[in-house]
Amino acid sequence: MVTKANVIHQPGPATSFSYEDILVGEPGPGQILIKHLAIGVNFIDTYFRSGLNPWTGDMPIIVGAEACGEVITLGTDVQELVAGDRIAYTFPNGAYCEHRIIDADRVVKLPEDVDSEVAAAVMLKGLTAHYLLHGTFPVQPGQTILFHAAAGGVGLLAGQWANYLGAKVIGTAGSEEKVQLALQNGYHHVINYQQDDFVAQVEEITDGQGVDVVYDSVGKDTYPQSLKCLKRCGMWVCFGQSSGVIDNFNLKDLAQHGSLFTTRPTLFDYIPTKETLTKASKALFDMLSNGHLRVSVNQKFQLAEASKVHQMLENRQTKGSTILIP
Numbered sequence: 001m002v003t004k005a006n007v008i009h010q011p012g013p014a015t016s017f018s019y020e021d022i023l024v025g026e027p028g029p030g031q032i033l034i035k036h037l038a039i040g041v042n043f044i045d046t047y048f049r050s051g052l053n054p055w056t057g058d059m060p061i062i063v064g065a066e067a068c069g070e071v072i073t074l075g076t077d078v079q080e081l082v083a084g085d086r087i088a089y090t091f092p093n094g095a096y097c098e099h100r101i102i103d104a105d106r107v108v109k110l111p112e113d114v115d116s117e118v119a120a121a122v123m124l125k126g127l128t129a130h131y132l133l134h135g136t137f138p139v140q141p142g143q144t145i146l147f148h149a150a151a152g153g154v155g156l157l158a159g160q161w162a163n164y165l166g167a168k169v170i171g172t173a174g175s176e177e178k179v180q181l182a183l184q185n186g187y188h189h190v191i192n193y194q195q196d197d198f199v200a201q202v203e204e205i206t207d208g209q210g211v212d213v214v215y216d217s218v219g220k221d222t223y224p225q226s227l228k229c230l231k232r233c234g235m236w237v238c239f240g241q242s243s244g245v246i247d248n249f250n251l252k253d254l255a256q257h258g259s260l261f262t263t264r265p266t267l268f269d270y271i272p273t274k275e276t277l278t279k280a281s282k283a284l285f286d287m288l289s290n291g292h293l294r295v296s297v298n299q300k301f302q303l304a305e306a307s308k309v310h311q312m313l314e315n316r317q318t319k320g321s322t323i324l325i326p
């Protein structure tokens with residue numbers, strides 16, 4: 001069959017998308033053909049589009065790692081799904097299109113009460129918040145955390161989730177509007193780090209104690225200041241690089257700032273199997289069903305508008321979640 005897709009023929013800037021017809025084959029053993037209902041946009045998509053994250057297969061490529069869809073046809077050996085089921089997934093890439101084929105063991109069936117657009121907005125971002133707060137550094141009640149880019153896609157979910165876990169939640173955000181939004185999403189304090197010195201502010205908020213953990217996806221612009229916000233033996237979780245790659249990391253800084261720990265985690269390592277994906281997804285869907293996690297779709301565009309969306313994302317013009325509608 002023929003379907004519409006945003007194709008990247010060469011890695012490059014946000015304008016590199018070509019909206020065109022592509023051919024989709026038949027699902028093989030263990031695979032399903034799905035029709036996308038809504039597609040999540042993530043900052044990581046810009047890394048694959050630009051070539052910052054190298055692409056292992058042949059060109060051209062289709063980026064996009066988060067979506068909700070309806071099962072259209074099944075290959076052989078697919079046991080747990082039937083045509084018409086609503087599913088969601090995060091990874092592998094290839095989501096910026098109307099139809100695709102995907103391995104059945106990389107998708108989860110959606111509970112009825114989870115809306116399709118919400119599912120497309122939370123599969124990657126929500127599972128990221130889950131592994132950061134429960135796996136990488138399991139947050140305990142009474143601990144204090146600092147989460148950078150608090151009003152972003154992952155940031156708005158992480159603020160609510162950490163608050164639910166009983167932490168004191170400090171965030172940073174790049175404008176007054178974003179500060180206000182983060183304050184409505186679980187953060188107790190939000191620092192406008194475009195305007196104020198976040199190290200000094202964290203020191204004041206924590207009475208000089210520092211925080212137990214910094215979740216840092218900004219990268220270049222917040223290093224090494226993030227280390228200065230930590231308590232002795234605290235954890236710096238460096239999970240992204242929205243402002244650019246850190247190219248001056250110095251192991252000795254960890255000693256200088258108090259025997260710190262660090263990690264550079266990725267979502268896939270926390271959900272490598274069907275079992276781990278299903279378990280983490282259930283935790284996420286339970287948070288939604290119980291009302292502990294409220295998800296707004298903050299920006300919604302047509303599938304053909306990927307270039308515009310990537311420009312907005314890279315220019316810090318988005319808040320929370322962004323989806324594309326086929």
Ligand SMILES: NC(=O)c1ccc[n+]([C@@H]2O[C@H](COP(=O)([O-])OP(=O)(O)OC[C@H]3O[C@@H](n4cnc5c(N)ncnc54)[C@H](OP(=O)(O)O)[C@@H]3O)[C@@H](O)[C@H]2O)c1
Nearest residue numbers: 042043152153154173174217239240241242243266267316
């Ligand atoms: N390792 C993992 O498993 C994993 C998984 C998911 C996401 N991530 C990472 O987490 C981060 C957040 O992802 P997301 O999709 O939710 O994106 P996002 O937070 O919605 O967007 C990125 C935000 O980063 C902030 N930022 C700071 N400096 C920036 C700069 N120079 N250019 C652009 N943005 C800048 C902006 O917020 P302000 O204007 O408020 O500063 C911007 O809105 C990304 O770095 C992503 O790669 C990592």
